[in-house]
């Protein structure tokens with residue numbers, strides 16, 4: 001059984017939103033049978049969300065707390081109905097409350113305008129003091145994070161580049177129409193979007209926040225969509241791309257973790273080299289697969305990267321018989337945020 005629903009729009013580096021149906025088609029064509037999935041590198045949550053639509057038992061996992069909240073809002077099931085007006089009301093300052101100004105004070109001219117920084121300070125503190133229910137809290141953070149992401153050039157936080165947005169009239173870059181909408185308007189838009197995408201499938205879906213190698217959940221099918229390394233060029237970690245959102249989930253400590261020597265004032269909370277170091281990647285992958293040898297393993301990776309698809313297949317063959325390993329080319333795919341001209345192909349490496 002599958003519930004028909006619009007998929008959430010994800011502004012996330014490496015999101016499989018445009019590929020998830022194709023991936024599922026492969027499962028059906030190859031008659032891969034399973035009831036439960038573990039999405040180890042959950043990211044935007046789109047794979048888990050699709051699995052929830054297909055009524056599987058789902059565990060979404062990601063190393064970052066901000067992603068945990070995104071996963072919880074999309075994949076968790078609410079036990080009480082969500083009060084969307086209460087989320088909308090987070091935009092308002094409470095009378096008599098003295099708010100801290102951590103973002104406004106430390107992030108002037110870096111990612112957002114002053115008034116937006118002020119709103120971010122207010123919203124996070126309102127969430128922290130008023131939302132005790134984890135699902136409700138996750139829903140509120142989901143709306144805040146999507147609003148922050150859509151306002152950012154490239155939807156990222158790796159550079160101090162607010163001027164790309166504020167100078168957009170003289171630049172041919174960016175999303176002018178979206179950027180001209182106010183923070184309030186976009187926040188409201190995402191509350192409405194959330195109303196449409198949240199649904200209850202009456203299952204206990206698990207949302208976890210472990211590093212991949214510390215995630216001991218078992219499932220029939222383990223989906224592995226790790227960070228990708230280009231053969232050439234320097235590697236940008238997920239932490240560098242999204243540290244600001246991770247910082248917001250640790251609002252009371254974040255000021256102590258700001259790297260003042262960096263132009264973008266990266267917040268050094270929850271940095272990890274696991275799966276983010278080219279030299280260790282293959283060892284990390286071996287260790288991860290060894291934890292799930294009794295599961296169907298499905299790895300997403302692109303060619304023209306390190307390691308090659310053939311190398312990943314060789315790693316998998318240390319744990320699964322070669323006759324049970326399949327490589328499926330999902331076709332040419334260019335990520336929205338990837339501006340290199342050469343298009344890589346997306347692959348699935350499957351071991352049964």
Ligand SMILES: C[S@@+](CC[C@H](N)C(=O)[O-])C[C@H]1O[C@@H](n2cnc3c(N)ncnc32)[C@H](O)[C@@H]1O
Nearest residue numbers: 014015016041042043044063211212225238274
């Ligand atoms: C390629 S993205 C996954 C994209 C996801 N499948 C989607 O469709 O949106 C990789 C994800 O792995 C997470 N990540 C990076 N290192 C990790 C680790 N050691 N353990 C768990 N998650 C990690 C990142 O936060 C990022 O969300």
